[in-house]
Amino acid sequence: MLRKALVVGLVGAMLGCLVxxxxxxxxxxxxxxSSGHQPHLEALVAKFMEENPNIVVELTYQGGYGDTExxxxxxxxxxxxxxxxxxxxxxxxxxxxxxxxxxxxxxxxEKDDILAGLVENNTFDGVLVSVPWNKSIMILYYRSDxxxxxxxxxxxxxxxxxxxxVDLDGDGIIDRYGTGLRPYNPEMYLNYxxxxxxSILNDDWSAVTIGETEGVEAMEYAExxxxxxxxxxxxxxxxxxxxxxxxxxDTSAGYYxxxxxxxxxxxxxxxxxxxxxxxxxxxxxxxxNLVVFDMGQTQAxxxxxxxxxxxxxxxxxxxYWSLRGGYLPVxxxxxxxxxxxxxxxxxxxAVVESEAMVDGFAQILHPNYGxxxxxxxxxxxxxxxxxxxxxxxxxxxxxxLEALLDY
Amino acid sequence: MRRPRLRIPYEWKSxxxxxxxxxxxxxxxxxxxxxxxxxFYPFFSAFRLSLxxxxxxxxxxxxxxxxxxxxxxxxxxFWNAVxxxxxxxxxxxxxxxxxxxxxxxxxxxxxxxxxxxxxSFFLAYITPLVxxxxxxxxxxxxxxxxxxxxxxLFGGSLVNWLMDPKLSMLxxxxxxxxxxxxxxxxxxxxxxxNIDKMYYDAAKVDGATGFRVWWHVTIPLxxxxxxxxxxxxxxxSFKVFTExxxxxxxxxxxxxxxxxxxxxxxRKGRFDGSQLGIAAAASVFLFAVIFxxxxxxxxxxxxxxxxx
Numbered sequence: 214m215l216r217k218a219l220v221v222g223l224v225g226a227m228l229g230c231l232v233x234x235x236x237x238x239x240x241x242x243x244x245x246x247s248s249g250h251q252p253h254l255e256a257l258v259a260k261f262m263e264e265n266p267n268i269v270v271e272l273t274y275q276g277g278y279g280d281t282e283x284x285x286x287x288x289x290x291x292x293x294x295x296x297x298x299x300x301x302x303x304x305x306x307x308x309x310x311x312x313x314x315x316x317x318x319x320x321x322x323e324k325d326d327i328l329a330g331l332v333e334n335n336t337f338d339g340v341l342v343s344v345p346w347n348k349s350i351m352i353l354y355y356r357s358d359x360x361x362x363x364x365x366x367x368x369x370x371x372x373x374x375x376x377x378x379v380d381l382d383g384d385g386i387i388d389r390y391g392t393g394l395r396p397y398n399p400e401m402y403l404n405y406x407x408x409x410x411x412s413i414l415n416d417d418w419s420a421v422t423i424g425e426t427e428g429v430e431a432m433e434y435a436e437x438x439x440x441x442x443x444x445x446x447x448x449x450x451x452x453x454x455x456x457x458x459x460x461x462x463d464t465s466a467g468y469y470x471x472x473x474x475x476x477x478x479x480x481x482x483x484x485x486x487x488x489x490x491x492x493x494x495x496x497x498x499x500x501x502n503l504v505v506f507d508m509g510q511t512q513a514x515x516x517x518x519x520x521x522x523x524x525x526x527x528x529x530x531x532x533y534w535s536l537r538g539g540y541l542p543v544x545x546x547x548x549x550x551x552x553x554x555x556x557x558x559x560x561x562x563a564v565v566e567s568e569a570m571v572d573g574f575a576q577i578l579h580p581n582y583g584x585x586x587x588x589x590x591x592x593x594x595x596x597x598x599x600x601x602x603x604x605x606x607x608x609x610x611x612x613x614l615e616a617l618l619d620y
Numbered sequence: 621m622r623r624p625r626l627r628i629p630y631e632w633k634s635x636x637x638x639x640x641x642x643x644x645x646x647x648x649x650x651x652x653x654x655x656x657x658x659x660f661y662p663f664f665s666a667f668r669l670s671l672x673x674x675x676x677x678x679x680x681x682x683x684x685x686x687x688x689x690x691x692x693x694x695x696x697x698f699w700n701a702v703x704x705x706x707x708x709x710x711x712x713x714x715x716x717x718x719x720x721x722x723x724x725x726x727x728x729x730x731x732x733x734x735x736x737x738x739x740s741f742f743l744a745y746i747t748p749l750v751x752x753x754x755x756x757x758x759x760x761x762x763x764x765x766x767x768x769x770x771x772x773l774f775g776g777s778l779v780n781w782l783m784d785p786k787l788s789m790l791x792x793x794x795x796x797x798x799x800x801x802x803x804x805x806x807x808x809x810x811x812x813x814n815i816d817k818m819y820y821d822a823a824k825v826d827g828a829t830g831f832r833v834w835w836h837v838t839i840p841l842x843x844x845x846x847x848x849x850x851x852x853x854x855x856x857s858f859k860v861f862t863e864x865x866x867x868x869x870x871x872x873x874x875x876x877x878x879x880x881x882x883x884x885x886x887r888k889g890r891f892d893g894s895q896l897g898i899a900a901a902a903s904v905f906l907f908a909v910i911f912x913x914x915x916x917x918x919x920x921x922x923x924x925x926x927x928x
Contacts (some may be wrong), residue, residue, distance in 0.1 A: 279890060286894060290679045303893060347628060386778065397871050447869040455763060489680050583893020591876070598785065600875050 227545040238513040239269040241295035242521065245281045245501075246347075246538075249273065257405040261524045268517045280503065284301035294508050299346055299501040302334050302575070309337045313515045315522050316341025323523065326544040334575030335502050343523050343542040347534070348500035351404055351567040352562075354453070354471050355460035357483040363460070367408075367434060368539040370488040374441040377459040385593040385620075390443035393452055394435070398584050398592035401462060401496040405431035407497075407574050408490025413589070418579055418618065424611035432603035433489075436596050444597055450474040453482070462487050464499050465566045466539055484562045486569050498573035500540065532556075541570040580620040588613040650747045666900045666907075674896035681897065688901035690744065698902065700876055701884035704789060705906075708880060709857040712793045717850060719797065720804035725834070727805060738809070741802030749799070753866030755793050757782065760867070782868060785877035792878055797864050800856075804849045811845030813839065847921045851914060858910050881906045 247253045251274060258270045273295075275281040282304050288294040290313060316324060317340065324332070324341060331345035332617070355363050359377060364370040374391030381388040394401065406412065411427025414420065421427070443449070443458045449480055450469060452458040454474030468484065475482035482557070487496050503525065505518040524530060528547040535542050536556055549555055557563045576582060592610040595601035601609070631637045648818035668680065670688050692698045727738055739788030744752070759766040760781035768778050781791050815834045819841065839846075861882040864872065872887065879887070881902060889899030 279853055284674050289676050307894070332845065395873065446783065446874070457763065460908050581893065583891075587887070587892045592877060598783070598874050600785070606731070 228460055235253065236513065237267050237269060238449055238511070238517045239271060240272045240297060240514050240517050240521065241273060242518075242607070243273050243275045243281055243295045243298045245275060245278045245299060247277075250347075250538045253534065257345050257525060257530055257534065258521075261521055263523070264518060265517070268520070270521060289508065290507075292509060294506040294516050295509055297503060297505050297521060300343070301501050301502055302578055303504065303586070304583065305335075305343055305504055306337070306502070306578050306580045309342055311506060311508045312342050313510070313519070314342045315503070315506040315519050318519045320618060322453060326528075326546050327526070328543060328571060328573075330498050330570075330573045330575045331543055334498070337578060342446055343502040343504045344526050345540060346410070346525060347500055347540045348447075348467035348498055348543055348570065349461055350498055350573050351400065351496040351564055352465050352468075352569055353460060353462050353485045353487050354449075354468075355483060355485065356453070356475065357481045358461050359599050363483070363485040364488050365486075366488050367490050371434075371437060371441075373460070374438055389456055390452075390458050391439060391441040391460065392554040393443040393445060393449040393458040394597055395439065395445060395447075395449065395451055395463075396480065396597045397446060397590050398463075399593055400499065400591035401591060402431065402435060402578075402593040403553060404462070404487060404492065404495070404497055405434055407495050408487075408493055409434075410490075410492035413577060413585065413614065414579065414618070418577070421611050421614040421618065424607055427492075429604060429607045430606050431583075432596055435593065436603040439597055442597070446472070453480075454478040456480070465541065465562075465569070467510050468566075469561060482567050486565055493572075495572055495574045496569045498575050499569065530549045541566055541603045545571075545603065579617075582619040585614055588617070628812060641740070643736060649794075650874050655775035666903050668902050669896055669900035672897050674894060676894060684897065688897045689905075690899060694903065697879065698884060701879045701881045705858060705860070705880045707789055708793060708796075708860055711789075711853060712796050713850065713853050713857050715793070716797045716800050716804060717846070719801045720808055720849065721846075723801060723805040724808035724812055725838075726764075727809050738806065742806050743802070744799050745803035749862045750866055752799060753795065753863045756791075756863075757867050757869075760791055783874050785873065788868070788873035791867060792864055795867065796860065799863075800853060804853065805851055808842060808845050811842045815841045815900060839872045842924075843921075847917075850921075851917055854913060854917070855910055857914075858906065881909075 232521075242258070244251075244254060255272060258272050262268060262270055265536075268423075269465055274470060275284050278301065281298065282300065284292060285300065285304070285308075287297050289308065294311070300308075308309050316336075319341070327341075327345065331348065332341065333346060335341055335343045353363055359372070364373045369394070377389065378387060378390035379389050380386060403413070406423060409427040409431045411423060411425060411431060412424050416424050418478050443452050445452055445459075448470065449463060450467065450470045451460055451474065453461075453471055454477060456478065465484075472482050481538055488494070503522045504514055507515060510518075525534070526543050527554070528542070528544055528550050531542040531544055531547045532550055532553045534540060536552075540547060542553065548571070553563075557567065575588075579585060591613075592606040595606045596603050665754045671683060671685060672680040673684045723741060724914075727734060727741075730735065758764070762768065762778060762780045762783065765780065765781070770778060771777070779787065781787055815838065819837050820833060823837050828836065846899045859882050860880050864878045864880060864883055868874075868878060872883045885902045886908070888895045888902060
């Protein structure tokens with residue numbers, strides 16, 4: 214009798230578990246992928262729901278990154294954030310304590326598969342809290358009808374910029390600049406700093422290191438390029454299409470727009486790795502990451518969101534997303550997948566982008582990085598617009614950054 | 621010792637007084653509720669927020685007293701924004717008003733195509749500002765812009781309108797004068813058309829003509845509209861933001877040369893990492909400035925405004 218009751222109880226308990234597991238769960242996923250990207254994201258999410266019939270994902274476009282950030286902050290204050298969101302690292306930093314870390318729910322194999330630079334900028338206090346998603350990298354765009362072999366070093370880049378800066382009609386006004394620089398692009402300056410072996414802060418964030426020789430030399434290099442640079446506050450694709458710039462460094466996410474601008478105006482464009490600096494050829498990784506909230510969400514919702522995050526960075530899906538969204542795969546195994554290899558065989562720019570991505574560096578996760586980035590941008594701008602010398606700009610920058618060390 | 625007698629107003633004894641007052645408050649309730657939620661609460665909330673170091677996870681964060689105010693007053697970019705804002709107000713408000721007065725006077729004359737001209741001037745105001753600013757950013761373009769094309773026709777050299785820090789505020793002012801002059805002209809025109817003809821007849825009888833009539837009759841009788849336009853455009857000008865954001869591709873102009881107070885507030889509260897306490901302190905400062913200016917204007921113009 215006892216045995217019978219035990220068996221019935223056990224079967225009942227198992228059935229109960231199954232019922233719980235089979236219970237439908239709905240999660241909200243807020244994103245900033247507008248019309249061009251949205252259909253591909255929808256396709257991926259549809260595939261996820263097909264694989265996980267008990268999970269319903271409510272995909273909601275929340276506007277640009279800034280809009281999403283505002284809405285996420287407001288929802289956190291209200292105590293009801295969505296289950297999952299795509300966010301920049303500096304937005305994630307102040308939210309870490311209300312996030313559900315994804316890393317502890319991944320196998321070591323899965324974690325090891327993520328590109329090293331991307332693990333770094335999603336790891337908070339040694340825990341992989343978020344996972345990388347739509348990532349791009351800085352690459353060199355150049356007019357291949359003007360340049361046969363792109364520059365590979367800082368010196369070559371400087372020389373070529375000078376050579377390609379010309380007054381075509383002899384009216385005293387430069388018609389085409391060798392390169393282009395955007396004053397509001399602090400990542401460009403950071404590229405130079407890192408390529409020169411420098412950094413913004415020391416490892417434990419207790420001191421500002423950008424004022425050391427490496428940081429100053431990096432700014433001086435940018436300063437030396439000014440006479441040969443088309444300076445623009447907006448993206449440089451218009452200048453490229455108008456024949457005003459021969460080459461420039463910018464994010465790989467702009468490949469479509471830059472190529473279109475060149476082709477529409479009868480030019481040809483190609484890409485290569487950014488010129489190598491005195492120490493390395495590293496390039497800044499840009500783009501957002503996926504986070505799961507732990508603020509009123511049920512365990513089933515958090516589990517479902519982790520499952521979705523892992524699904525989205527799975528090799529086949531990160532490749533799908535990259536091919537259609539103009540981003541780069543975030544896991545190593547994706548670069549060896551047949552689909553990616555076939556794509557790369559037909560698209561030489563993808564080889565360049567992949568190599569740069571694998572070798573990319575991440576932004577620091579200091580809680581005040583948003584303000585630090587603004588200070589970096591201001592210093593870079595002052596030098597590009599001739600309002601300050603490189604030495605003075607970096608000296609002022611150090612003072613500003615030191616005031617931001619405490620958090 | 622005699623206790624003072626409490627005097628109850630006579631109307632309070634009437635039942636209809638309470639009924640009517642109750643009804644009035646009932647009808648006002650929806651508007652008061654909307655104002656309370658969307659105006660009064662955010663207004664007082666900003667005051668409170670300015671005393672805290674904001675934390676998104678533990679709102680409103682740590683109480684820091686007046687340190688957010690100390691921080692903004694020690695920030696050179698704050699004073700840069702204050703200067704730019706005052707410069708914008710001081711230049712754009714009088715120029716726009718002066719041109720609007722001229723245009724209103726012209727539109728008040730029996731011109732051919734007057735209705736078309738009126739609509740054209742007003743069109744600038746009703747066109748969405750973002751669209752306007754985008755078109756103007758092209759007109760200001762260094763290489764392909766309309767302005768530099770026209771300058772080129774007269775042999776002038778190219779002007780880098782959007783990348784020269786010395787010209788940033790000027791580019792914004794030109795755009796906003798163009799945008800608001802039509803709106804102000806229409807309001808002033810309505811005032812002009814409302815002036816009773818008898819004043820002009822009386823002036824004529826007294827032998828006044830031309831400019832003297834305009835100065836001694838038209839302008840004094842137009843002061844309610846001028847005052848309205850002046851105060852509204854001044855308040856609006858202190859809050860200028862959108863045209864700067866769009867003209868300079870989401871930046872506050874080269875070297876922050878076009879950063880106004882509202883831009884500074886947004887930069888601190890949003891772009892530079894959610895420093896809502898700092899942004900709120902700057903908002904309170906802006907409120908105090910606008911409030912002080914409005915009070916001064918009210919006091920000064922109270923004596924100068926003539927109602928018919």
